[in-house]
Amino acid sequence: SxxxxxxxxxxxxxxxxxxxxxxxxxxxxxxxxxxxxxxxxxxxxxxxxxxxxxxxxxxxxxxxxxxxxxxxxxxxxxxxxxxxxxxxxxxxxxxxxxxxxxxxxxxxxxxxxxxxxxxxxxxxxxxxxxxxxxxxxxxxxxxxxxxxxxxxxxxxxxxxxxxxxxxxxxxxxxxxxxxxxxxVDLDRFRTVAHPPAHGRAPRLVHVSNFRQVKRPESMARIAGRVLAAAPSELWLVGTGERMPAVESILEDPIADGRVRLLGVRLDVENLLPHTDLLLVSSRMESFCLVALEAMASGVPVVAPRVGGLPELVEHGISGLLFEPGDEEGAARLVLVYLADPALQRRLSAGALTRARSLxxxxxxxxxxxxxxxxxxxx
Ligand code: GMT
Structure with a gap:
């Protein structure tokens, strides 16, 4: 050449x-x-x-x-x-x-x-x-x-x-x-301060194709528990065959305006830095690229211990891991996280460090x- x-x-x-x-x-x-x-x-x-x-x-x-x-x-x-x-x-x-x-x-x-x-x-x-x-x-x-x-x-x-x-x-x-x-391209994914200085409600985010392998209904039930227990918002990015089921589980918080349905977005780098925790509930992930993108945006990940996720997300360092299927445990982890700004700062920094290694x-x-x-x- x-x-x-x-x-x-x-x-x-x-x-x-x-x-x-x-x-x-x-x-x-x-x-x-x-x-x-x-x-x-x-x-x-x-x-x-x-x-x-x-x-x-x-x-x-x-x-x-x-x-x-x-x-x-x-x-x-x-x-x-x-x-x-x-x-x-x-x-x-x-x-x-x-x-x-x-x-x-x-x-x-x-x-x-x-x-x-x-x-x-x-x-x-x-x-x-x-x-x-x-x-x-x-x-x-x-x-x-x-x-x-x-x-x-x-x-x-x-x-x-x-x-x-x-x-x-x-x-x-x-x-x-x-x-x-x-x-991950660190010129594309950048971070803002976590937790946010201006006291807005914390934002959970889920990004996927809403297919069965992502277990989106489980994600919706975990998020539903969190939304019912603490002031918070949920951003949903993407769409797919399980979306109607997700919307029906989250009917009340959607009606209250606490769930934002953002649809398919190719510019997730503009969204992720303005969220606080990525919620993953997949049945299987060989890697989970969006978890890495969130981490590069300073956003820690809460995810099940499946597939390659535990290789990417270190429990208590760059995110939080739960046993597959334990929705109550997952919601509890999220609530602990939302109540603890020191933990938020620590995991955000840990997520960034992990992302920089990739x-x-x-x-x-x-x-x-x-x-x-x-x-x-x-
Ligand atoms: O395997 C799939 O269902 C789809 C595939 C894709 O093309 O999006 O996703 C896989 O590859 C990604 C990139 O390496 C990984 O981050 C995903 O974890 C992986 N999906 C699964 O393992 C379900």
């Missing part, structure tokens, strides 16, 4: 979801570090409508609607169409590394690309993100197809130790994946080292 970096292809979903956000963040950061980056997706992933210098977007279809769905159902024709597009970009741009985010359906697409290009294939890397392992990977038909596709990659990465162990077990991987945790400067070089490693090997 003229710029002295690598020529990297990134393959990702187009929706508002963690794996696409990570791919888009990686694209921007790699380009800023002098690499030539080509993002291939069904349509433009959110955040790349105006790509920065060094990033080019190649899309399969022209419709750029913002979606909160992960579209994992592709027809064979669509998969071939995507593989054809990827192969042509790889050849034309002489890509050295092809790196997918989320195994379904991209592990198969990459397999097809490798078959098409033979000797001229790039090094191939896959990052497993979440339900590609914990939900889809448990379906025998999906697992049988993913196992050989993953085994044929030059490298597999996952976003937490928990997810790495799960993936190794489910897909019987020949070796455990490299764990490269998700990262800055782009700390994490992106790990992907660069991985690329150098696989290129040395292929």
């Amino acid at each position: 003229l710029r002295g970096g690598l020529r990297v292809g990134l393959l990702c979903h187009r929706g508002v979801g963690g794996s696409a956000m990570v791919a888009v963040g990686l694209a921007r950061q790699l380009a800023a570090r002098g690499h030539d980056v080509h993002v291939v997706a069904r349509s433009t992933p959110p955040g790349l409508e105006t790509p920065p210098p060094g990033v080019r977007v190649h899309r399969l279809t022209a419709t750029d609607d913002v979606t909160t769905r992960l579209d994992v159902d592709w027809t064979t024709a669509e998969l071939h169409g995507l593989a054809e597009l990827v192969a042509s970009v790889v050849q034309r741009e002489r890509l050295q590394v092809l790196h997918f985010h989320y195994a379904v359906p991209f592990a198969w697409v990459v397999q097809d690309v490798v078959r098409r290009l033979g000797e001229d294939r790039p090094a191939v890397v896959g990052t497993l993100h979440g339900t590609d392992v914990s939900v889809l990977g448990r379906r025998p038909a999906v697992r049988r197809r993913l196992e050989p596709a993953l085994a044929a990659l030059d490298a597999v990465t996952t976003v937490s130790d928990h997810h790495a162990a799960l993936a190794t077990r489910i897909f019987r991987l020949p070796e455990p994946p490299d764990v490269i945790p998700n990262f 800055s782009t400067a700390a994490v992106i070089p790990r992907y660069e080292r991985l690329y150098a490693d696989v290129l040395g090997r292929t």
Whole structure:
């Protein structure tokens, strides 16, 4: 490359979801570090409508609607169409590394690309993100197809130790994946004083796609207990299939104007710093990107001890953890937190420290080292 970096292809979903956000963040950061980056997706992933210098977007279809769905159902024709597009970009741009985010359906697409290009294939890397392992990977038909596709990659990465162990077990991987945790752009996520100086009601915030895996009704019941017991507000960001159930659980505080329904927002960096505690109630999270974004905004997290969450949030240091399903215990933790400004200051500072350890400067070089490693090997 003229710029002295690598020529990297990134393959990702187009929706508002963690794996696409990570791919888009990686694209921007790699380009800023002098690499030539080509993002291939069904349509433009959110955040790349105006790509920065060094990033080019190649899309399969022209419709750029913002979606909160992960579209994992592709027809064979669509998969071939995507593989054809990827192969042509790889050849034309002489890509050295092809790196997918989320195994379904991209592990198969990459397999097809490798078959098409033979000797001229790039090094191939896959990052497993979440339900590609914990939900889809448990379906025998999906697992049988993913196992050989993953085994044929030059490298597999996952976003937490928990997810790495799960993936190794489910897909019987020949070796455990490299764990490269998700990262946060500290120029984008900034903090204001916590607790707020001007004595407004404290704000709980929940950000998700309101799908079952996020257990949004449980979140609503926890928040409902807190709202009933202490002066406070709840901000809900995002939407999804469980939203009507959430609204019915929170009917009274919604009627009282204490719940703000903010809908899908791509600029969460403008909201999070003005909240005081992120409430997570997921059944499973391989990582929980929004928790890291909240922490980078100086906002601690209250979350269940599931998946990769305990690796990110340290109980009593950068947030508070409860046993999955213990809604009463979760509400109690939140109420203790709201009543104790010293605890708020301490956890806010702890959250910021933890987030800084996962800055782009700390994490992106790990992907660069991985690329150098696989290129040395292929
Ligand atoms: O796996 C999913 O359901 C969606 C996926 C996505 O594309 O948003 O989310 C996963 O990847 C994120 C980025 O690495 C993680 O922060 C999320 O924890 C993870 N979701 C789950 O594990 C449920």
